[in-house]
Amino acid sequence: MKHKKLVSVIVPVFNEIENIDPLLERLDPVSDRLAERYDFEYVFIDDGSDDGSFELLAKRATENRRIRVLSFSRNFGFQRAIITGLLECRGDAAIQIDADLQDPPEMFVEFLEQWEAGNDVVYGVRRGRREGRLENFSRRAFYRVINALSEDHLPPDAGDFRLVSRRVIEALDEVDDYHPYLRGTIASFGFSQTGVEYDRSARERGESKLRWRKMVSLGADGILHHSVLPLRIAMWVGIVMIFAMLAGIGIYVYGKTVINDELPPGLATTVVLIMTSIILNALFLAIIGAYVGRIYQQVKRRPFTIVADRVGYEPVSESASSADEPVKDPPEAGIQSGAEPAG
Ligand code: UDP
Ligand code: MG
DSSP states (O other): OOOOEEEEEEEEESSOHHHHHHHHHHHHHHHHHTTTTEEEEEEEEEOSOOSSHHHHHHHHHHHOTTEEEEEOSSOOOHHHHHHHHHHHOOOSEEEEOOTTSSSOGGGHHHHHHHHHTTOSEEEEEEEEEOSOHHHHHHHHHHHHHHHHHOSSOOOTTEEEEEEEEHHHHHHHHHOOOSSOOHHHHHHHHOOOEEEEEEEEOOOOSSOOSOOHHHHHHHHHHHHHHHOOHHHHHHHHHHHHHHHHHHHHHHHHHHIIIIIOOSOOTTHHHHHHHHHHHHHHHHHHHHHHHHHHHHHHHHHTTOOSOOOOOOSSSOOOOHHHHHHHHHHHSSTTHHHHGGGOTTO
């Protein structure tokens, strides 16, 4: 029998009990329609739901052989849920989709076509969002700001509805981020990417789980994560301050010694001392900022390089790759990793 490719559908679930059955009713026909070419697995990540979502999923898993369910001990957040799903899935490609059916599963067909055409990342680009106008606008503005600040090029209006290839998942496995911002991380990998336009519909059941507080913290992750721009701004402000204060000192000293008019006694001395201390603060903050920026980039441990293709190398066979694993897995791996040039 011809080997079919496996496609994993990653679904983060946080209190979505009303959405689970409607979602399965939409997913299955798509999977059935593509069944000649692909096998599907649905990887549900229950992100600490307390409304019985997990129990329902576990029940559905006994009825539907495509379903696999992972359940977190508590709510860890959307980003970590999808990353865990991607790392746990077995597919040759993985498609991430929200549980609330805002993104149409029917788009899988096009995503897979684009993947087969050689793209490692296929993301949905929102043509319009059927949400409140204010919400629409503020979200757009919000992503634009993150994009502007980010050093990685993020595709505008692309959401988290996307397909990634196995190579991307492997690269993701190398990343060690405590505050992940997946969109940016995937963009930073490079690889060939393409967008497919679609209409994002409104959530019909349940309410949005990404409220303002979460959006703001996600925004902060997006900015802080992909950029040392805030640090750099602090550095430049510091440098400008140094020159401004030097000029200020010059003016006061000149005034006191050359013009020597109505300055009250002691004022020039005080001002010069204050300005000197501002200079020293600005100077040292600029220096510290420069070092912290570097430390930050180092600590993030982005993959040193990502090899996309190899020519003239023996293809890594199934048995060879599993023989490699014992070297990587034991707890001593941490000690050995010091020898890796990529560290
Ligand atoms: N979600 C999650 N953990 C969270 C918040 C949300 O797994 O802490 C899931 C949620 O169940 C949904 C997806 O992430 O499947 C997107 O959430 P939501 O629809 O609330 O976001 P929005 O569409 O409003 O941006
Ligand atoms: Mg939603």
